Amino acid sequence: MNRKLRMGMVGGGRGAFIGAVHRMAANLDGQIELIAGNFSSDPEKSKLSGGDFYLDPSRVYSSYEEMAKREGAKPPGERIDFVSIVASNNLHFPVAKTFLENGIHVVCEKPMTLSLEEAKELKAIVEKSGLVFALTHNYTGYPMVKEARAMVKAGKLGRLLKVVAEYPQGYAVTNLKEQENTKIGSWRADPKKAGVSNCMADIGIHAENLARYISGLHLEEVAADLNTFIPGRVLDDDGSVLLRYEGGVRGVLYASQISTGDENALHVRIYGTEASVEWHQEHPNELIVKFADQPRQVWRRGNSYNGPEAQKNTRIPFGHPEGFIEGFANIYAAVTEAVRDSLKGEFKPGTYDFPSVDDGVEGLAFIEATVKSSAANAAWTKLH
């Protein structure tokens, strides 16, 4: 198929962080072009944003419902091939549902929905639709994360024993003092838009997903202590969670938005009987591998000793750092593969390396279980 894929976007207008990241990630490889969007619930802002991206004004919509209907009605090759949903959490479910029902493939931000119930409903819709649905748990896109996962799968760590996942950020600490007025403060802290959790739903879920992606383990139950340090808030801005995985594997996870001075310090360690792996998001080109009684190993992206999964997700040679956008773009590259397959009638669900609707369901199960456990004074709570 000798053309770029055509992307639409819902949300992500002027000033939005994550929408800009999605666009850069989609641009990077020259395989996707943005041609339509409803960039804001405010029609004027949506229009202005469309201009920023040099779109044909007739493809800039005032509502996502209109966009889904009109794009879905165009013939293939003219209409958008897929939509990226980067609006606030509460919109993920209705927007995804609407586009799927109009026959359009979906890329969706996390958390997938506001509740586990919605998540399960969306799963049913996706499965029925036969369409591509990808969730941007973008940290799984980093090559050295894929290397870690491949090592675990190949049994190099032996039998798994323990998981340690942490995600401290400090940006919210300023809200302890000031009147809260930033956008990121407002909607993420608002239960109507963010759901039952702020911190766990925003970043704890990434730590949980990443640990699951690398370890391949199902999380069975949690005992959580969530905290709200910022006055006037009802949702969590910090929390620690004891973890029990299948097969007796134990762990601990914590996430925080009030860890002063930390930036985006997602960090996962998986311990096995033979070796352990350790990956820091802020130094993503390295994977630390520790075998018992051997020199510590630092696996670096782009080398010939990297496995096929990491190599497939690598663009430039070793020593030339790849970062956040490249990792994100790897999700889009896998989606591109799936959508192109679908356009050729060769879509093979479950065979692509991007987070799926099942990851979305697991994520919501994690969020709801931690919130429930914390409300019950850290009582052990099952995910399912």
Place this chain on the structure above:
Amino acid sequence: MNRKLRMGMVGGGRGAFIGAVHRMAANLDGQIELIAGNFSSDPEKSKLSGGDFYLDPSRVYSSYEEMAKREGAKPPGERIDFVSIVASNNLHFPVAKTFLENGIHVVCEKPMTLSLEEAKELKAIVEKSGLVFALTHNYTGYPMVKEARAMVKAGKLGRLLKVVAEYPQGYAVTNLKEQENTKIGSWRADPKKAGVSNCMADIGIHAENLARYISGLHLEEVAADLNTFIPGRVLDDDGSVLLRYEGGVRGVLYASQISTGDENALHVRIYGTEASVEWHQEHPNELIVKFADQPRQVWRRGNSYNGPEAQKNTRIPFGHPEGFIEGFANIYAAVTEAVRDSLKGEFKPGTYDFPSVDDGVEGLAFIEATVKSSAANAAWTKLH
């Protein structure tokens, strides 16, 4: 007083790790000489060890009881000024009690006793004796730990919010496969000699103590999930603990002996509203200080900007790494100060910078609370 202090030792014979460390720490500054000891419960081994250290054979004893009695009976200046207790956990209490009752100052390894009850009894004995009693929570001896504590005390971190303390080691993972036969494996895993906990009592207690030393906070309650991965053992070799400190400060602590490939990775982070501090035992000459919205700072030992507490505990200029033994020796230097004051009749309890019998009581309270909580399926458990 124009002489070195005279030290005796109980435990620490040939092949013992911690006894050798104590001797090197005591030797370092040329202020202390080892002149007597009961180095093993095996009289022959005690004698051979005494020879290794060039001791007068008449000062090498077959039992600690004999040693305490005979040394205590000698006149000051001839007898040992203090004893170092480096025997297995179960002996700490009876040996310390015996020497104190014979009027001899005591340096004691942690955990101070086998139980909280013993710990409280020892506290009473120490207070009644008017003698010096120091516990070798040696990690508090590092200069940059003292710098961190001074920063917290001076209010530079603002109001404290959160504590993260971790202590992963991997050495025990070999026991998952092999027949267990190393000494360190055996007595620490033996409830009779180690008490109610292996991992928490051996290293978790260090993490708890260090967090308390730096933060100055009282730990009120814990919810713990302790694990035993090594087959055939009854005591824990891993565990994670949710922490609630006074004043709403929250935290998480974990310790492990089965974290494959980790060595001695004690790591403490204290977060406040204005700044956070982070210290890694494996890079002890640095303290990472993170103020919100400022460049990250790396405070390094030996610089003129270090505070008086760090400077007092520094021997050599910046850039010349000081390590574990120097940190340990700082405990001995503080003990030397106290014992010399006592010999001059100027002992001022509570004014010296070494861990005290109160730290010992807190440590045992922590151990017992984590064990109790874990047995109750991670129920919140108060320390006192």
Place this chain on the structure above:
Amino acid sequence: MNRKLRMGMVGGGRGAFIGAVHRMAANLDGQIELIAGNFSSDPEKSKLSGGDFYLDPSRVYSSYEEMAKREGAKPPGERIDFVSIVASNNLHFPVAKTFLENGIHVVCEKPMTLSLEEAKELKAIVEKSGLVFALTHNYTGYPMVKEARAMVKAGKLGRLLKVVAEYPQGYAVTNLKEQENTKIGSWRADPKKAGVSNCMADIGIHAENLARYISGLHLEEVAADLNTFIPGRVLDDDGSVLLRYEGGVRGVLYASQISTGDENALHVRIYGTEASVEWHQEHPNELIVKFADQPRQVWRRGNSYNGPEAQKNTRIPFGHPEGFIEGFANIYAAVTEAVRDSLKGEFKPGTYDFPSVDDGVEGLAFIEATVKSSAANAAWTKLH
């Protein structure tokens, strides 16, 4: 101007590393679209590559001369706005000259030409043309490099004393053993295509340029010892250079392709009387700043304390690593600004933050001086 800029490319066909990087850098911000090219001197390969990039076949050319002529003849808005030259070193000069003479703005890979003489001739052509000419000394595009430069300019380092620039790579060490047959081995080692130097012209020049960019200092003379370790080669694959800058500033630079196990370890340190700065290309999001008698500072990209130059070149928040492509894309972003200004008749030469034809002249002066010095047994050799 409500459209993307239109880019052409010379070189960079299937399998070429640097051409792919240029395309990704140009794609990233959604401001540039590739619409034409002569991707190889082999017309068939050029055509296939054009297909890979979804180009209109009529805009894929068999020679750069044809491309320059035909594109130059199209009206503005239809023709390419600028060309990126990513062919082998020997082609930089003739291709750049040809496009400039056809009225097309130029982005050119380094080294700018094969000789200092050519470089000076190109400078005259550029100045006469009134067109945009940018050289992709891409490492100057990193935000924290710009931060370092701003610090020096603001006098925060005091009077400069010393420069240390190093650029070790190890990739060529395999050629010590094997028959040499990789492309990168062949043309870079071929004097006809690479010029008088391999290692200094490929990477030494980056280290020199970066030190100059940050320090703002003119390099006056060099004493160089260049080495050829790989059998059968005539050009250098390693070398060390003593540096004398204006104003008594001294320095040392080394570059190497046979530093086994090093990847792309470009590293620059600038020392002044008040402070020093240190930047590693493999950890580009950090700048280490060392003031005498103060805690070491780690300046991190994306924070509010970053200066305007760094902030302008930052796309995503702190803690989300930006890498090589983003730094590269910052050159393209500055070019975009200049070309858009030119299209509006507002081009202000010398006011944009991209490496210029003058940097190209300095680079060739450096290469020729090091080669001459080394041939004269490390005799001091002036650049001009």
Place this chain on the structure above:
Amino acid sequence: MNRKLRMGMVGGGRGAFIGAVHRMAANLDGQIELIAGNFSSDPEKSKLSGGDFYLDPSRVYSSYEEMAKREGAKPPGERIDFVSIVASNNLHFPVAKTFLENGIHVVCEKPMTLSLEEAKELKAIVEKSGLVFALTHNYTGYPMVKEARAMVKAGKLGRLLKVVAEYPQGYAVTNLKEQENTKIGSWRADPKKAGVSNCMADIGIHAENLARYISGLHLEEVAADLNTFIPGRVLDDDGSVLLRYEGGVRGVLYASQISTGDENALHVRIYGTEASVEWHQEHPNELIVKFADQPRQVWRRGNSYNGPEAQKNTRIPFGHPEGFIEGFANIYAAVTEAVRDSLKGEFKPGTYDFPSVDDGVEGLAFIEATVKSSAANAAWTKLH
């Protein structure tokens, strides 16, 4: 021999840095006791210092000549077994000569003498004496340095290609502004006491020695550019040197005392055809090993995979950092072995792992060659 060795000291009185380090290093293992000294050329200061160390006043001398004579006249077992010379550079030769001529083993600070001529004379004296002579190039005492050396010796790096040695310090930068009045400023900058070089003789020589120790290579010639930045000084405070080793191995070395903010950043890299090693003095417990096309390795002190040389020089388990004093003490431990052998009549010159009089000769050859080369505008200058 059932006693500690008896040490004397020349220099190192109150306030001296390096004398204190020697005493701590000698104390550490409980194998050596300080019993005599001439701690200062000022008899009163010598006496006070002797009191600080609890010495018998009859063993505290007013001059080194008196000390050598009176100690040398005592019977073995009563007299000092060896002397440590920690006085200023100009005294090393006469003091060492005097003690050797009185039959006393010698440990001597570097640089061994003021000139190459003196160094050669001392070599003759040592060889004639049959006594132990050790030079405290202490950085060779670190276990991971020994590991590196063992790797090179075992051929693991393949054929050596390149050496990079650097030693930046920044402490002297304060002298750029202030009136110079610190002791370390004065005598090291005084040609009468320091010799022909300040920076190269103080720290450049350590970098040269360490590179030689690890690589096993003879340095044949140098081209040096030494600098004096501090006004009013005649000796160098900074310098860079091109290196040519035997067998075509090339290198670069620089040392500096005006590298603002650097502490004691000695750093050596040795590159071979198969692998390279990299060691930083400020992180001494790690050795970075880079094989082509393999994950980077971090060899850490105290592990069972360490070779016998490193293990012999290790006191405490992995993860418990050993530092500068421990490395220094390893020189004393090797001297202890040699002196004990000598006392038993079993001294085997050349078989002990401490720097010898030959290292002293090489060091002076290096200093004189760099100074001569720099004076000749960086002309290549042979060491011998």
